[in-house]
Amino acid sequence: EVQLVESGGGLVKPGGSLRLSCAASGFTFSNAWMSWVRQAPGKGLEWVGRIKSKTDGGTTDYAAPVKGRFTISRDDSKNTLYLQMNSLKTEDTAVYYCTTLIVATIRRFFDYWGQGTLVTVSS
Amino acid sequence: QSVLTQPPSVSGAPGQRVTISCTGSSSNIGAGYDVHWYQQLPGTAPKLLIYGNSNRPSGVPDRFSGSKSGTSASLAITGLQAEDEADYYCQSYDSSLSGSKYVFGTGTKVTVL
Numbered sequence: 001e002v003q004l005v006e007s008g009g010g011l012v013k014p015g016g017s018l019r020l021s022c023a024a025s026g027f028t029f030s031n032a033w034m035s036w037v038r039q040a041p042g043k044g045l046e047w048v049g050r051i052k053s054k055t056d057g058g059t060t061d062y063a064a065p066v067k068g069r070f071t072i073s074r075d076d077s078k079n080t081l082y083l084q085m086n087s088l089k090t091e092d093t094a095v096y097y098c099t100t101l102i103v104a105t106i107r108r109f110f111d112y113w114g115q116g117t118l119v120t121v122s123s
Numbered sequence: 124q125s126v127l128t129q130p131p132s133v134s135g136a137p138g139q140r141v142t143i144s145c146t147g148s149s150s151n152i153g154a155g156y157d158v159h160w161y162q163q164l165p166g167t168a169p170k171l172l173i174y175g176n177s178n179r180p181s182g183v184p185d186r187f188s189g190s191k192s193g194t195s196a197s198l199a200i201t202g203l204q205a206e207d208e209a210d211y212y213c214q215s216y217d218s219s220l221s222g223s224k225y226v227f228g229t230g231t232k233v234t235v236l
Contacts, residue, residue, distance in 0.1 A: 035225070037169075044125055045161070045169065045212055047225035061224065097168055107175050108216045108225065109159040113168045 002026040002112045004098045009117030016088050016121075022081040022098030022114055030054065030076040035101040035110060036083050038094035046094075048083070050101050065091075088121045095119075126151060127213050127228035134234040135203045143231045145196040145213035151226055153194035156216040160189055160198045163210040172211070173198060200233070208235045 008020040022034075035050040049062035051072045060072050071084040081098055095118050099110040128146045135141040145158060152158055160173040171180050173189035176196065186202045196215075200207055213228035 037225075044230040045214075045227040047227070050225075063224075064221070102174075106155050106216075107157045109157070109171065109174050109214060110161070110169075110225075111171055111174075113170065115168050 002100070004100070004112060004114035006096065006098050006114045006117040009096065009119045011120045011122065012088055013123050014088060014090055014121055017084070017086045018088065018119060020083040020085070020096055020098075020117055020119070022083075024079045024081065024098075027100070027112075029074075029079040033101040033103055034072075034074065034081045035099045036072060036081075037097045037099055037110060037113075038092075039097070039116075040091075040094045043094075048096070051081070085119070088119075090121050093119060093121045125229040126217055126226040127215060129211075129213060129228040129231045131229070132232045132234065134236055135200075136236045137203055137205065139203050140199060140201045141203055141233060142200075143198045143211055143213075143233070145198070145228050147194050147196075147215060147226075149194065150219040151194075151215045151217040152191065152196060154218050156218070158189065158191050158196035159214045160187075161212045161214065163212065165209065169212065203233075203235055205235050208233055 003025045005023045012018050036048040049072045051060045069087045073082045095116040097116045098114040100112045102111050133141045157175045161169040162172045163169045176191040177189045188199045211231045217226045
């Protein structure tokens with residue numbers, strides 16, 4: 001059974017930093033493309049960024065609102081995905097979901113989702 | 124700001140059929156990218172409901188179906204049940220130079236009367 005368990009959320013002041021983790025199990029993590037998706041309170045879903053598997057280059061890509069502030073990384077030896085968030089803004093307040101990402105030419109979707117971790121940016 | 128437009132809400136009585144539309148543009152759905160649908164039950168994480176326009180993952184009841192045409196897609200729920208009350212989001216990929224690449228719809232709340 002695929003499991004994605006996020007941790008690391010909490011309350012942080014504007015301008016601060018936070019690192020989220022996502023522990024994966026039930027599939028071959030090293031072969032998977034992974035992504036982060038967030039949801040502000042009462043709002044819709046927003047893609048944050050993704051990281052390819054190391055076999056596919058291990059490169060990252062980010063949504064415009066977080067580019068230059070957020071960094072996605074992975075430790076395949078620990079089956080863990082990370083999201084380093086710097087220079088946090090109040091508008092970054094959201095539940096952050098870790099997901100697997102399937103990419104095959106025209107077919108690109110989020111297969112499995114974690115339960116999410118809440119990040120609150122407030123003074 | 125969502126790139127894909129959905130109606131804010133739809134409702135129906137148990138057993139009825141409801142449909143949710145998802146309207147995009149020539150840089151996403153109209154460019155040929157598949158549409159996928161997610162169900163978010165109250166207080167829970169989203170779950171993949173339909174992938175590749177019309178395919179159901181294992182375990183998803185066949186009363187859920189999807190279709191795509193031109194720059195739009197639709198999700199249909201036939202034989203509506205109380206447990207279908209949830210938020211539904213469509214998702215595709217956008218090839219425009221600016222903006223997010225993996226785009227979601229605005230979301231639709233389904234209410235079972």
